[in-house]
Amino acid sequence: MTKKTQALLILNGKGAGNEALREAVYNLRSEGIELAVRVTWEHGDAARYVAEATELGVETVIAGGGDGTINEVATALIAHPQSSRPALGIIPLGTANDFATSCGIPLEMDQALTLAVHGRATDIDLASVNHERYFINMATGGFGTRITTETPERLKSALGGVSYFIHGLLRMDTLKADRCEITGPDFKWEGDALIIGIGNGRQAGGGQEICPEALINDGLLQLRLLTAEELLPSFLRSLLNGEENKNIVSTSLPWLEINAPHDMTFNLDGEPLTGKHFRIDILPNALQCRLPPHCALLG
Numbered sequence: 001m002t003k004k005t006q007a008l009l010i011l012n013g014k015g016a017g018n019e020a021l022r023e024a025v026y027n028l029r030s031e032g033i034e035l036a037v038r039v040t041w042e043h044g045d046a047a048r049y050v051a052e053a054t055e056l057g058v059e060t061v062i063a064g065g066g067d068g069t070i071n072e073v074a075t076a077l078i079a080h081p082q083s084s085r086p087a088l089g090i091i092p093l094g095t096a097n098d099f100a101t102s103c104g105i106p107l108e109m110d111q112a113l114t115l116a117v118h119g120r121a122t123d124i125d126l127a128s129v130n131h132e133r134y135f136i137n138m139a140t141g142g143f144g145t146r147i148t149t150e151t152p153e154r155l156k157s158a159l160g161g162v163s164y165f166i167h168g169l170l171r172m173d174t175l176k177a178d179r180c181e182i183t184g185p186d187f188k189w190e191g192d193a194l195i196i197g198i199g200n201g202r203q204a205g206g207g208q209e210i211c212p213e214a215l216i217n218d219g220l221l222q223l224r225l226l227t228a229e230e231l232l233p234s235f236l237r238s239l240l241n242g243e244e245n246k247n248i249v250s251t252s253l254p255w256l257e258i259n260a261p262h263d264m265t266f267n268l269d270g271e272p273l274t275g276k277h278f279r280i281d282i283l284p285n286a287l288q289c290r291l292p293p294h295c296a297l298l299g
Contacts, residue, residue: 007089007117008036008053010046010073012065015093020109021064027110033117040069050076054084060290061086062116066094067137071269074136078126078286087288089116096206099137099269103201103216104292119290122298124216126286127200130279135268136287138204138211139280141196141258142178142226177228178264184223184256189249192228196266198256198280199224201297204267213252215299219284220252255281 015021016039028035036056038049046063050073053061063073070090077085091112092100106112127135177192197204199211199222211222227247258264258278265274291298 006034006058007060007062008038008049008056008058008086009062009064009091009113009116010049010069011037011039011091012069012093013040015064015091018093018109021091021093021113024110024113028113028117035117040065040072046072047076047079050080050086053086054080057084058086060089060117060121062089062091062113064091064093066092066097066270067099068270069094070099071134071136071271074126074287075134078134078283085287087121087290089119089290091116096204098203098205098207099201101207102137102203103289103295103297106292115292116290119292121288122217122291122295123285124287124289124291125200125219126283127198127221128281128283129266129268129273130275130277131281133268133271133273135200136216137199137201137269138214139196139198139266139268140204140210141198141264141266142194178260179262180258180260180264182223182225182256182258184251184253187223187251187253187256189225193225194228195226196258197224198222198266200282213250214297216289216297217285218252218299219282220254221256221280221282222250222252223256224248224250255279 009025025035025037040046046069050061061073061077063070074088077088090100090103090105091109092105092107105115127139129135129139177194179192181190197210199214200216202211202214203209211224214222225248227249260276263274263276265272266278
């Protein structure tokens with residue numbers, strides 16, 4: 001390959017056999033697009049491929065997979081200087097595809113790949129956690145985190161994103177609140193939280209709009225939490241029907257800190273992080289991403 005390579009597709013190994021994507025790659029190449037493809041096998045592959053992409057001088061690195069794959073590629077991109085950092089493209093190949101769906105990225109492989117290569121690169125925010133981990137879509141804590149990390153793979157394969165919702169209903173007997181203190185600019189809350197959502201994007205858990213007002217280019221995170229005074233069914237109704245819920249706390253902040261007397265686990269775009277202290281900052285205009293013209297997550 002030469003420096004004229006325009007894009008490098010980093011494909012999650014689970015999606016390597018997708019025939020529609022293979023055909024879309026061949027079609028773009030037949031139009032003269034220089035498109036390289038790399039398949040991940042183990043953790044760390046995405047970072048190595050992003051490094052290769054910057055050496056090639058490609059315009060775009062495309063993440064082909066679910067939210068976890070997008071997270072891994074975005075995390076690798078942010079480690080490189082802005083001057084040599086390619087734009088991010090997205091091919092939705094995961095179970096839930098929460099970030100891609102919120103952005104309005106097509107599920108059809110040919111349309112998604114065309115957008116990833118030719119779409120306009122737009123500045124978007126990224127969130128950092130304790131200055132060492134990142135999320136592009138959402139961090140969830142509490143009951144929601146346990147659902148997304150415990151949902152059986154066979155259920156995910158059979159039912160897709162709705163599997164998280166169904167598994168959540170089946171596990172309501174395991175409801176347990178997390179006691180914590182959350183602080184930010186002109187904001188302080190302390191109590192027992194059943195669900196905590198910290199959104200750069202809007203939805204998680206297979207299509208549930210946890211943070212409905214979040215935007216990926218406003219320099220803010222939407223914090224939304226369900227206090228333990230309310231049972232989960234009411235929260236689910238408010239999510240599905242748009243009802244107001246007096247026990248949902250909601251605000252938008254450029255940063256926040258969470259402190260707990262016990263270990264808590266947050267799910268960062270599908271990747272768990274456990275600890276007692278979390279400092280979460282929004283990084284404005286951290287990456288460029290190729291998005292549809294009328295992306296709902298852009299302000």
